Amino acid sequence: MRCFIAIDIPSVIRESLAKLISHISAKSSGVKFVQPENIHITMKFLGEIDEKKTQDVIASLKVLSASHSPFSLEIKGAGVFPDPKRPNVLWVGVSESGRLQSMYKAMEASLALLGFEKEARRFSPHLTIGRVKERRSAGFAVHELLKHSGEVFGSFEAREICLMQSVLKPSGAEYSSLATFGMKQC
Template sequence: MRLFVAVTLGPALEATVTDALRDLSRHAPRARWVPPANLHLTLSFLGDVDAPRAAEVERVLRPVGAAHAPLELSVQGGGGFGAPERPRVLWAGVGGDTAALGALQADVAAALGPLGFEPEHREYVAHLTLARARSPGGDRELAACVQALQAARWGTARVERVVLFESQGGRYHPRADFPLGTP
């Protein structure tokens, strides 16, 4: 099973982002837009994991959630990854208590390390992926979306749990969740 660890933004903010995606997608109809049910902030991608190892992942994540208080995040602005004139990925920015989110991500990575999951070697930067170009060379239409994102302010959300997701055929299913601040 393919697993990753993430936090979600709650139904109200997800609905606001979904409405905005509907408007943005008109500017870049050929891009692959993230389905609303898949909106999340990834903390760690684990890849293919067998059932016994997945149980170990759940075991080590439980105390990580308990050690962190709930936090407030906002979704605002954004940009593109790749060449400015042909971005490959469109993303929204994350504000609010990003220091606490970074600490949570670091603790998730530290807990998973002894199980053999290698942490990313670059600094964690929270972002909400909105769309991907179908072409590896990027999508000129996504550049117009980047401009539209500059003034976007979509609201705030209270993050109250870490979620272990299983990815099946492009759909994400919660496998376990770990409330923040709950021993």
């Protein structure tokens, strides 16, 4: 099964992002926007893994979550990867104190022991809200999104991480939670 590890966001932030997506997508083409219910912070994409490996990941995430306490995240800013002249991904930013980065590094080390490759790129937490399908038509969407580069969409306390399954369908990816791991309470 196709899996990834994520942190979910509260519905109030999801609703705020849904309004942003609705505003931008109403007048733009060339971008496939993410359904608001599918918006999350991806910690790591695992790819296709079998049942045995899934159980190993679950065991690893139980230990990881038990060794980290909840932390605050602020959803703010907006931009594009890799840059506005060559947009591929439209995103909303995640600002944090370093505890998410710390958890990410521990997760990478733990998953490396299970045979997963460490990411070559630096972890840049964000919420993907759209993927550019045709650059020539994406200019309006990029321009509109960048108007929100200083906006704060909300903040919340991350209390759990999730192992998610992604099923690819013609209508788009469908996500479901395979397991949720609460962080240790102080």
